[in-house]
Each structure stands twice: as structure tokens, then as C-alpha cells.
Amino acid sequence: MKIALISDIHGNLEALEAVFAHIDEQGDVEEVICLGDVVGYGPNPEECADLLSLRCKTTLLGNHDHALLNAPLGFNRIAAGSIEYTRRIMEPGLLPDGRKQERWDWLKSLPERHMLGKDLLVHASPRDNIFEYILSDDAHYAKEKIFSIMAMIARNVYVGHTHRPGIITEEPRFYTPEEIGMSYEFEPDEKLIINVSSVGQPRDRDPRSCYATVTDDGVTFHRVAYDVEAVIAKFEANENLDSRSGERLREGR
Numbered sequence: 001m002k003i004a005l006i007s008d009i010h011g012n013l014e015a016l017e018a019v020f021a022h023i024d025e026q027g028d029v030e031e032v033i034c035l036g037d038v039v040g041y042g043p044n045p046e047e048c049a050d051l052l053s054l055r056c057k058t059t060l061l062g063n064h065d066h067a068l069l070n071a072p073l074g075f076n077r078i079a080a081g082s083i084e085y086t087r088r089i090m091e092p093g094l095l096p097d098g099r100k101q102e103r104w105d106w107l108k109s110l111p112e113r114h115m116l117g118k119d120l121l122v123h124a125s126p127r128d129n130i131f132e133y134i135l136s137d138d139a140h141y142a143k144e145k146i147f148s149i150m151a152m153i154a155r156n157v158y159v160g161h162t163h164r165p166g167i168i169t170e171e172p173r174f175y176t177p178e179e180i181g182m183s184y185e186f187e188p189d190e191k192l193i194i195n196v197s198s199v200g201q202p203r204d205r206d207p208r209s210c211y212a213t214v215t216d217d218g219v220t221f222h223r224v225a226y227d228v229e230a231v232i233a234k235f236e237a238n239e240n241l242d243s244r245s246g247e248r249l250r251e252g253r
Helices: 013-026 045-055 063-069 077-090 098-108 143-152 228-237 243-250
Strands: 002-006 029-034 113-116 119-122 157-159 166-168 183-185 193-195 209-214 218-224
Touching (some): 002 013, 013 218, 045 077, 063 077, 063 098, 077 098, 077 243, 143 193
Parallel strands (some): 002 029, 157 193
Antiparallel strands (some): 002 209, 113 119, 183 218, 209 218
16 A cells, blocks of 8 residues: 655645646555645635645644644744634634534544554654654654653654754664665664655755655655745735745745
């Protein structure tokens, strides 16, 4: 069974549509799972929520989704501002139309974790499903943290949250997708932390969307180009969003 894992859409509809087109072109992906952060930063949170609810059997709760439903505590000014704007356009009022209420109820129903056989899927970390960052540098500077996470999983854990793709092994050591030739073949009894990166706002200096496909044998990372300038234009046209969130898409940062 081949499964596509996407994450961190952040209201970027053009990126999401391009990724789904890439998934469909493969012809053998049986399921798509989203690891969270449907909303935040981007100009099309409603459309992204609708497309994900239609295409993904499972979507997890990310920290930006949590902030939308609760409060953007600990967020910087730009991130908090985008959440407040998103709440204004998405939260049902006293007499909401049916679709708005259905969309909000769907967001409220998102689980924090999902098991795929022995593999764990979360937005952030097994220790804190929504908020804890697992950074690439942790493999060198926070080894006890990685050992703690490895002790909590039976096999692999798939995450997003940092917007930076790669694999952390048990040693621990971090590998970028490029360092492994974009694919990694699983070894018996090993454990891995696999970050599938971001569809809507990659931060590894590559502006293309990133996601992963997984089989019993291994994981493959994919990069997908989309119309970045069209998204930037939407940011510039919306006075409620900070244009810097759009400009950073050009450089993948």
C-alpha cells in the first residue's frame, strides 16, 4: 500500500492543488493523510480545508489549527495576526450557513495522532503531538531528546511542523532528502523520525512544495513546483495578511 503524507498547508491553495495533481499522476497512491496545519499564514484557509476534508481520510490537528480553535498563544505577531483574520472569516456566527458550520466542526474533530500499522503520525512530536519541534540540529545538539523520542515509538514516526524535510536515525544522525537521493529503504527493526516537510511553506531554501510517499519498503520525498507568484499576489491584495508571509515563499524560508 502506497500512502502520501502531506503537512503544513497553511492556506496555500495553489500549492495544495499542485501536490494533489502530482499525487494523482502517480496512479498508485491509495490514501492521502495530512499531518496538520491546514490554516495559518496563507490566503485560502477555507478552500484548503474543503479540499483536505474531501481528499484526506485522516487530517491531524496542527498547532495553527489548534490556535484557530483556541488562541494563538506564543505565536509571533505575523502568525497571530493571520490566525485572528482566519478566525474572523471561518468561525460560525449565531446564524451560520451550513458549509461554514460543517467546516468548523470538521476542524474541531481533527485528532492529534494516527497509527499506520506500527508507525505513528503526529504533527509535531510523540512527546507533544501539537507543539514540540524536532529540529534537524537535535541529532547533534540534543541527542537525549532524540533518544527519548525513539524510546516512545515502536517503529517510525512521521511529523511536519518544522517545514524542513529529512530523516533522523537512531544514532542519531540527520539526513536531508538530497543526501539520501530522495528515497530511503527501511531496514528491519530500525526506528526513524521522518519529517515530510511542508506543502504550503517549505523552509529549506527550496520554494517547491514537499511531501512524502510511504510503502512497507521505504519513503520517498517529492518536490512539486507551483505558481508562487500567484500566491504572493493574493497576500499583497489582502490587507489583513502580512505580505512578508508571501514574499518568503519565493526563497523557501
